[in-house]
Amino acid sequence: MKALVIVGAALIGLLLQTPARIPIDLSKVGPQVGQRVPDFTLIDQVGKTRTLDSLMGPKGAMLVFYRSADW
Amino acid sequence: MGLAGISYDSQEILAEFSRRRGITFPLLSDKGSAVIKAFGLLNTAAEEAVGPSKDDPAVAADVHTYVAAAGIPPDRSRIGMAFPGTLILDRKGRVTSRFFETLYFERQTVSSMMMRLGPSAAAVAATRVSTAHFDLTTYPSDPSVAPGNHFTLAFDIQPRRGIHLYAPGASGYRVVSVNLAPQPILRALPMAYPVSETYFFKPLKERVPAYKKPFTLLQEVVLEGTQQSQAALRGKESVTVTGTLDYQACDDTECFSPSSVPLSWTLALRPLVFERTSSPR
Numbered sequence: 055m056k057a058l059v060i061v062g063a064a065l066i067g068l069l070l071q072t073p074a075r076i077p078i079d080l081s082k083v084g085p086q087v088g089q090r091v092p093d094f095t096l097i098d099q100v101g102k103t104r105t106l107d108s109l110m111g112p113k114g115a116m117l118v119f120y121r122s123a124d125w
Numbered sequence: 126m127g128l129a130g131i132s133y134d135s136q137e138i139l140a141e142f143s144r145r146r147g148i149t150f151p152l153l154s155d156k157g158s159a160v161i162k163a164f165g166l167l168n169t170a171a172e173e174a175v176g177p178s179k180d181d182p183a184v185a186a187d188v189h190t191y192v193a194a195a196g197i198p199p200d201r202s203r204i205g206m207a208f209p210g211t212l213i214l215d216r217k218g219r220v221t222s223r224f225f226e227t228l229y230f231e232r233q234t235v236s237s238m239m240m241r242l243g244p245s246a247a248a249v250a251a252t253r254v255s256t257a258h259f260d261l262t263t264y265p266s267d268p269s270v271a272p273g274n275h276f277t278l279a280f281d282i283q284p285r286r287g288i289h290l291y292a293p294g295a296s297g298y299r300v301v302s303v304n305l306a307p308q309p310i311l312r313a314l315p316m317a318y319p320v321s322e323t324y325f326f327k328p329l330k331e332r333v334p335a336y337k338k339p340f341t342l343l344q345e346v347v348l349e350g351t352q353q354s355q356a357a358l359r360g361k362e363s364v365t366v367t368g369t370l371d372y373q374a375c376d377d378t379e380c381f382s383p384s385s386v387p388l389s390w391t392l393a394l395r396p397l398v399f400e401r402t403s404s405p406r
Contacts, residue, residue, distance in 0.1 A: 075178070075184065077186075077187060078169070080225045080227055083165055083225070084166045084210070085165065086223070087220050087221065089219065089220055090218045091164060091218050091219075096131070096160060097136055097153070097154055098129075098151035099139035099152045099154070100140065102151070104151055109129050109151065111127035111128075113126045116126055116127065116211060116235075117130075117131060118131070119130075119208065120131075120207070121209050122132055122206055123142035124134050125202075
């Protein structure tokens with residue numbers, strides 16, 4: 055009985071353990087080659103509304119994600 | 126091609142930044158980071174950097190790589206920022222190329238990315254060299270670079286009639302390669318080789334990967350953005366990269382000795398911008 059309690063406690067302990075943190079792999083984040091990116095609507099620096107569609111040029115578009123223009 | 130920048134900054138910050146830097150293309154304000162999250166590009170390490178597990182060595186390592194160098198105090202205002210990188214989309218919104226650098230302070234220059242996407246007119250002065258075996262035109266992707274930039278050195282090589290150079294996979298011959306002189310401020314990345322053809326060398330009845338037609342080698346180079354590199358570059362106005370193009374040429378009957386062409390490229394040095402806006406976040 056005592057052994058069962060210990061085994062049970064150990065199992066509960068395992069279940070409660072937070073899953074191991076997976077290191078960040080930049081090649082896996084964000085849309086991959088061949089995937090379609092989500093649509094969006096955002097305002098630009100002069101307050102004009104922009105969508106993915108409105109940004110498209112004849113050859114497509116280049117979206118540059120960057121950390122901040124502030125720091 | 127359409128162009129837009131996306132960050133978690135407010136419209137006011139982007140307006141001031143654009144005025145100061147003379148930026149006319151759209152900078153989109155994703156305050157609250159909803160779009161950055163929808164793209165799966167939220168830099169989760171920024172939150173971990175100020176969270177309960179910040180002292181976990183694995184977390185600290187990711188924070189060091191993706192958020193801030195060791196010694197820079199944790200900063201809640203970074204929560205919401207994106208992983209920096211560029212997506213190239215076709216007209217239907219599908220990703221055709223993506224450029225994300227592991228170290229947060231490294232960036233591809235636009236010209237360096239464009240070079241990878243296909244032939245483009247070189248806007249930078251090129252060096253032309255003729256040897257007994259080929260004509261070479263070499264040029265950098267950019268006239269100027271800043272610490273942390275990834276730029277590209279291009280080598281357009283036109284073998285003379287009947288001559289071939291060796292491609293990766295050829296054994297017993299010197300494969301055409303670029304070897305840059307090591308400098309603490311520079312890092313050369315693995316060469317992007319174009320597809321080669323299989324050459325049949327009759328005298329030895331052997332098949333080897335080779336280049337007979339004009340081809341282009343693209344050598345990606347990083348101007349290191351580390352604190353040490355920034356210190357070494359302080360006060361300098363240009364960076365000179367030196368190296369050699371090493372190769373072996375053969376024609377249909379004989380092979381010439383391995384050979385080297387010494388080369389150098391000088392790029393102007395742009396400083397990093399550390400100004401901040403006075404606008405509220």
